[in-house]
Structure formats: C-alpha cells, structure tokens
Amino acid sequence: MSTAPSPQSPTVTAELAVRGTAVLEQGLVPEALVLIAGGDILWAGPAAHAPRHEAQRTLVHDGLILPGLVDLHCHGGGGASFPDAATAEDMRIAVREHRRHGTTSLVASLVTADAATLRSRVAELVQLAADGEIAAIHLEGPFLSVERRGAQNPEHLTAGDAELVRELARLAGGALATMTVAPEVRGADEVIEALAEAGAVPSLGHTDGTSAQMTHAVGHARDSLRRAHGRSALPTATHLFNGMRPIHHRDPGPALAALDAAARGELVVEVIADGVHLDARTVAHVFAIAAEQNVVLVTDAMAAAGMPEGQYRLGALDVTVAAGVATLTGASAIAGGTAHLLDVVRFAVTEAGVDLVRAVRAASSVPAAVLGMQDRIGVLATGRRADAVLVDSELAPVTVLRAGTVVTD
Numbered sequence: 001m002s003t004a005p006s007p008q009s010p011t012v013t014a015e016l017a018v019r020g021t022a023v024l025e026q027g028l029v030p031e032a033l034v035l036i037a038g039g040d041i042l043w044a045g046p047a048a049h050a051p052r053h054e055a056q057r058t059l060v061h062d063g064l065i066l067p068g069l070v071d072l073h074c075h076g077g078g079g080a081s082f083p084d085a086a087t088a089e090d091m092r093i094a095v096r097e098h099r100r101h102g103t104t105s106l107v108a109s110l111v112t113a114d115a116a117t118l119r120s121r122v123a124e125l126v127q128l129a130a131d132g133e134i135a136a137i138h139l140e141g142p143f144l145s146v147e148r149r150g151a152q153n154p155e156h157l158t159a160g161d162a163e164l165v166r167e168l169a170r171l172a173g174g175a176l177a178t179m180t181v182a183p184e185v186r187g188a189d190e191v192i193e194a195l196a197e198a199g200a201v202p203s204l205g206h207t208d209g210t211s212a213q214m215t216h217a218v219g220h221a222r223d224s225l226r227r228a229h230g231r232s233a234l235p236t237a238t239h240l241f242n243g244m245r246p247i248h249h250r251d252p253g254p255a256l257a258a259l260d261a262a263a264r265g266e267l268v269v270e271v272i273a274d275g276v277h278l279d280a281r282t283v284a285h286v287f288a289i290a291a292e293q294n295v296v297l298v299t300d301a302m303a304a305a306g307m308p309e310g311q312y313r314l315g316a317l318d319v320t321v322a323a324g325v326a327t328l329t330g331a332s333a334i335a336g337g338t339a340h341l342l343d344v345v346r347f348a349v350t351e352a353g354v355d356l357v358r359a360v361r362a363a364s365s366v367p368a369a370v371l372g373m374q375d376r377i378g379v380l381a382t383g384r385r386a387d388a389v390l391v392d393s394e395l396a397p398v399t400v401l402r403a404g405t406v407v408t409d
C-alpha cells in the first residue's frame with residue numbers, strides 16, 4: 001500500500017533533515033529520514049514514507065544513524081570525575097567528554113563516601129541536572145558489601161540507612177535515579193522501600209549475598225516499585241558479575257539469580273562490555289539469556305575515559321591506568337572503566353556478536369526506560385529530543401546531535 005503524501009497534505013518544515021541508514025523503533029532502516037525542528041524530532045521513518053516536507057539543511061550520512069546513547073552508570077571522563085570534581089564546571093568536562101562520543105544522556109555516578117560528602121556532591125549534581133547537562137544521579141554506595149567493594153572506600157561502607165536515602169533523595173529533588181545496595185546488608189529492605197518511595201530505582205550489586213538473598217531483593221524491589229509507581233517497575237543489577245560473588249555450582253551466589261530474574265523480565269542487568277570487565281563470551285551469554293528489554297550496556301567510566309594512561313582519583317582512592325585498564329593503585333581491583341558507551345556498543349557487536357540493533361537499544365531505549373524517560377530520549381521517533389550519533393562503518397562517532405544541535409566541544 002502506498003503511503004505517498006497526497007497533494008493536499010500539509011508541508012512539514014524542518015530545520016534539519018538527516019538521511020541514511022538508521023536504527024529506528026522498527027529496527028535497521030535503510031534510506032531512512034529524520035526530520036528535526038525546535039530541538040525535537042518531527043518525524044522519523046523510511047524516506048519513501050515521509051510526509052511532504054522542506055528542510056533548511058540536509059545532512060546525508062554514509063554510515064549509520066543511531067539514537068543518542070544513554071549511560072546509566074558513569075563516574076567521569078576527560079580527566080574529571082563526579083565524585084572528585086571541585087566545581088560544577090569541572091563536572092561538565094566529564095559530561096562533554098562522553099557527549100562528543102555519542103552519549104547524549106548521562107547519569108552521573110557517585111561512589112561510597114561519608115554522608116556529608118554525599119550531601120555536597122548531590123547538591124552540585126542537582127544543579128547540573130537542572131541545567132540539563134546530566135539526566136540523573138546514581139549513588140554507588142555506601143550500603144555495600146565489604147568483601148565485594150571493588151574500588152569503593154571500605155572506611156565509609158555502612159549498614160542500610162533508609163533515613164539517609166530519604167535525605168539524599170530530598171536534596172536531589174527528583175534527580176536521584178538509582179542507588180546501588182547489596183541485598184545482604186542490614187537494613188537493605190528498608191533502603192529498597194525508601195528508594196522506591198522517592199521515585200528511584202534500587203540497583204542490586206556490590207554483593208557477597210546468596211542466590212536466595214538476591215532473589216528476595218529483586219522481589220522486594222519489584223513490589224516496592226509497583227506500589228510507588230516510580231520511574232520504572234523494574235529494579236536493576238549494578239554491573240552484573242563485577243563486584244559480585246562469582247558463580248559456583250555448590251554456591252550459586254547473586255549473579256545467577258540476577259540472570260534468572262533478567263530472563264523472566266523481572267530485572268534489568270547492567271553489563272560493562274568494554275573488553276576489560278567481562279569476557280566477550282560472558283557478554284554474549286548474558287544477551288542470550290536475558291529478555292529483550294532486560295540488559296543495559298554501561299561504561300562505569302572514570303576520569304581516565306578519553307585520557308592518557310597515568311594516575312587518577314576515584315573518590316578518596318588512587319587509581320592507576322595502564323594499557324586501558326584502571327585499577328586501584330598497588331592493588332588488583334578494577335577501578336571503573338575507561339571506555340565511552342559507543343566503545344561498549346562496538347565491543348558487544350564486534351567481539352561478543354550481539355545483534356547491532358539489540359546492542360544499540362541496550363545503550364539507548366532500554367536505559368531510557370529505566371530512567372522513565374522513554375517518551376523523551378533513547379529512540380529516534382516523533383516527539384523525542386533530537387539526539388543522534390552518526391557513526392562510520394567501524395561504529396566510530398562522526399557527528400553527534402543533541403537537541404538537534406551538532407555537538408562541537
């Protein structure tokens with residue numbers, strides 16, 4: 001059936017038309033067209049089905065047009081980090097580093113610290129969220145396992161404190177999106193409830209708990225989220241496998257329970273597919289097992305993303321970056337990632353063999369849904385903010401659009 005516009009149909013006036021092969025809601029669309037005006041997408045689809053339109057400017061792209069990427073777990077980049085930046089201007093360095101590489105929406109992650117530090121960091125980040133620079137805030141700690149702390153400062157790890165959650169959520173004024181909590185810490189259930197009531201998503205991780213404890217926490221988080229009608233009905237798992245007791249057949253631990261829940265569509269698992277945190281085959285297995293909407297690709301990036309090797313900070317701890325791997329100085333624990341989210345998508349596709357469209361969705365529409373922002377970001381479709389990353393055949397960024405504007409710095 002022809003959908004060619006009739007001579008009577010009104011003309012759509014776009015400021016920018018982008019043409020090329022695109023990842024749209026319906027999948028990979030060759031000869032696609034995206035019409036943009038006022039920072040939003042007016043229309044996206046196969047060019048042959050486009051409404052009658054005129055565009056002030058047309059960009060014909062040779063590679064792929066992807067939706068702007070959404071990173072749920074990012075501590076920094078470009079030499080700056082959210083837990084350590086002295087000023088909001090410093091924090092913007094990290095935001096811009098990732099934005100130039102295609103991450104048009106970023107959740108700023110803090111690390112474990114004392115309550116006073118968390119309060120002041122959250123207050124800084126609220127300003128960044130109000131300015132539209134970051135999408136939301138993620139708190140990684142302090143209610144985490146000492147045994148599975150990774151690069152979290154053990155000095156400030158504590159039992160669950162629902163009152164602190166409520167206080168930080170109030171300070172965040174709706175910008176608190178997720179918080180990592182270990183299911184086995186004392187008071188974890190109350191923390192999960194307080195997060196859901198505050199409109200935030202409990203993210204289960206940095207855990208030495210059992211399979212049963214993880215399964216209980218997933219169920220409790222789902223019940224709490226359902227009651228609260230928050231951003232998302234589903235909890236997440238913080239970087240599946242990393243910062244978790246490994247799977248053993250006589251001691252399955254939390255990771256297998258998390259995967260099981262993701263397969264049933266009850267949990268969204270974060271995966272750091274950067275070639276350092278997980279083997280490519282592990283990434284492939286996770287995508288094979290988890291339901292379509294239940295894997296999200298993240299960077300867990302720290303200050304060294306996009307920077308040379310050397311010495312960096314993550315919260316109160318020193319980090320050494322060598323051969324692209326960040327570890328606590330003088331120790332073996334991995335201390336965050338150094339990749340951009342587009343690098344993670346590339347690794348998932350080229351090394352782990354994940355279907356391109358699925359990998360792109362795991363870094364765009366799926367995280368957008370976790371944030372409850374799927375009507376605004378994460379998809380190239382009518383009414384969404386005009387965020388796109390135009391990549392070459394190697395999935396390297398060529399042009400990034402954010403709210404219809406080419407990102408230049």
Ligand SMILES: [Zn+2]
Pocket residue numbers: 073075109140300336
């Ligand atoms: Zn992290």
